Amino acid sequence: MINKIVQTMADAMADIKDGSTVLVSGFGSVGQPNVLIDGLIEQGAKDLTIAANNAGSGHVGLARLMELGRVRRIICSFPRSSDPVVFETLYRAGKIELEIVPQGTLAERIRAAGAGVPAFFTATGVGTKMAVGKEHREINGRTYILEDALFGDLGLVEAWEADRWGNLTYKLAGRNFNPIVAMASKLTVVQTQHIRELGDIHPDHIVTPGIFVDRVLHVPYGDPGGF
Amino acid sequence: MINKIVQTMADAMADIKDGSTVLVSGFGSVGQPNVLIDGLIEQGAKDLTIAANNAGSGHVGLARLMELGRVRRIICSFPRSSDPVVFETLYRAGKIELEIVPQGTLAERIRAAGAGVPAFFTATGVGTKMAVGKEHREINGRTYILEDALFGDLGLVEAWEADRWGNLTYKLAGRNFNPIVAMASKLTVVQTQHIRELGDIHPDHIVTPGIFVDRVLHVPYGDPGGF
Amino acid sequence: MSATTAEFKPFSRVMMAQNVAADIPEGWYVNLGIGIPTAVADHVPLDREVIFHSENGVLGMGPAPEKDKIEPWLINAGKQYVTLRAGGSMCHHADSFAMIRGGHLDLCVLGAFQVADNGDIANWATSENDTAPAVGGAMDLAAGAKRLWVLMEHTAKDGSAKLVSKCTYPLTAMAAVKRVYTNLATVDVTERGFVVLNMAPGLTFENLQARTEAKLHLPA
């Protein structure tokens, strides 16, 4: 019997290696796998590359992971947040590398990794600092730049519902990066609000099929808080 | 009030021009917009390029459109079918151009057109006839070829449910090419089994948001027949 | 800057939003940038159906919720709580940006630091050496939407011009802006450069030009 549901955080975070690239979903605190981020802090892996839309806030979650010196590099579209003090301090001190990526390019690069597309052309960023050093090409009269796929060794996902095959649904804006992070990561770990019996989620309503999911941890924390 | 629901086939097929590229969804007869294909036959546009998984069967639908001499070129992955007599006759007589595309490359090229990606690299087809004349590139130790986006001037879609904003759902394997055809086409015309009131389809269950849909025709034909 | 002494009444923030809202026809799919542009939605009556998109996978946003009816799972790109209209739908981030990058949005309205009369826009960083510049979805929106309109003050707080002949700040996109709405005027970006469509009450063309670094034109 396939059972991707794990019972402990230790099992959820087993075998995560130093030097991993970690794709972290979430937009603000909605659909952000906060409990798994805490689990990663606890687990101890270091020299990490984190790809996420934001670069953490306050002294918790991703910010805490950075504050502990565990993040070598962050790839994000918007390092500013309501309280980006940790990131900004590290960045000014030259203690963390930053790769700024337009949000749509970030999403498309992650999706490409999941879909077997190692590189693709896009119009976003042409004529800007983002295009410096990138291959340019005119296609049908418009200029595009080449962007490469962004793979995760580990992907952290928050779902609304999950079953033992790892099929997932999301709630409203909680979907955001989650489905593509699951596609693009070698090891996809999910925290889910609800566990469902196999077959209880309608086959037309499953958003992430279990093929993209490795481990599921039941974390019924309720609604997201502030941002 | 936005109302994409049209009342007649003439309205559904208005202003389709000679020389159009038409993306036609469906896999076998499941999720295939047969009534709209008949509408296109009736409408009269010619010199068409048709992109579809198959190249028609018997003397109806796409096969009929070809038999009438209205199709200059077909782009598909599998021109064979249970009864491909029309296509094969035209092809042997040199009266129709054929572009064979691996099925996944076909799907990805259509999706790329909808997503603003004019070209992308793929491993599919490397070392085969499909790669002849295409740009090759080694990325991270593997060889890929460059494929371009496949845009539709017109996209023909079959949905299970639709509302007046053009939001769509599909039934089981009836989904297939439909969502990406809707994304990739300048004019997306839908035949739907069911019309729903706005708001009756749960926002998490809408598969094709109305932004990708232009016209909806109510065609409650029931279940698909043979293939 | 003697022209500043002339008597005229700039458009208020509300009027600026109203000016944009008045030009959005029913049926358009529209993304409103974070900041002032977000307020445009408040001035589009619900019975003129305009479908508002947010980068985080929300299509069909309605007005802000009443405080006791907040849905914690429904926010916009500015991380404000929003509502969803009947007919609204959710999608994931790559699909949401496919809408943007695939040219499916009829309109995007962004704020900006500078707009050049060739349509270049700079709205994400005010220095090449900005500490941790944050671009978000601005470059995708600017490059991807069918039309890009900018909504901003006509001049910066220090009085410097924001409608310029060449952007000095790092670009967001090249030749992307189609129209600019400011507190002083509405200006189209055309092949001739900036063409003034209307001005704040009492403002003269000369007075507007005095506050604008790029050359302004009157409609042909």
Add this chain to the structure above:
Amino acid sequence: MSATTAEFKPFSRVMMAQNVAADIPEGWYVNLGIGIPTAVADHVPLDREVIFHSENGVLGMGPAPEKDKIEPWLINAGKQYVTLRAGGSMCHHADSFAMIRGGHLDLCVLGAFQVADNGDIANWATSENDTAPAVGGAMDLAAGAKRLWVLMEHTAKDGSAKLVSKCTYPLTAMAAVKRVYTNLATVDVTERGFVVLNMAPGLTFENLQARTEAKLHLPA
């Protein structure tokens, strides 16, 4: 071809499918090609959960339906009616091929005209000038799955070898095949070339080699 006179009992079609099925562990995501490979599913017991994928967006297929319980909206890539297991799900064609092309399938089993001992596979056309050759999803599956196994007769109907040192038919993919199951043997594709894992009862290695154009090896 004097070797053909030796006494041995080739694997039947059913046994060939059983041979493949026996090697698929629980939890694998598997795509079975049209034709003989489809029958493999019948030999994987339902309580050994293997998740079968079909190119047309079906994940988690179960056994063929009883005739009075056909769901007309549920077919596989071979356009046969199928069932969906509890836990099955649907997706669109680009997402379905993302599973294939993104390396998410543990295994694909295809039929073939020829397999070379470097793993090249030819399974879609038997001539460079084929009338309207039909490739379907074969190239995606061959290039994309983590493992490609081939299930086919050991020789063609005319007696010619199908395990060859170089494919003469148009390729489907290069260096893709990991293992071949035939009616005569199971053969791994390794850096040394073809390595014979097992043979039909009564068949000798020499006899198998006589039916194989490429050089065969015994396990090291």
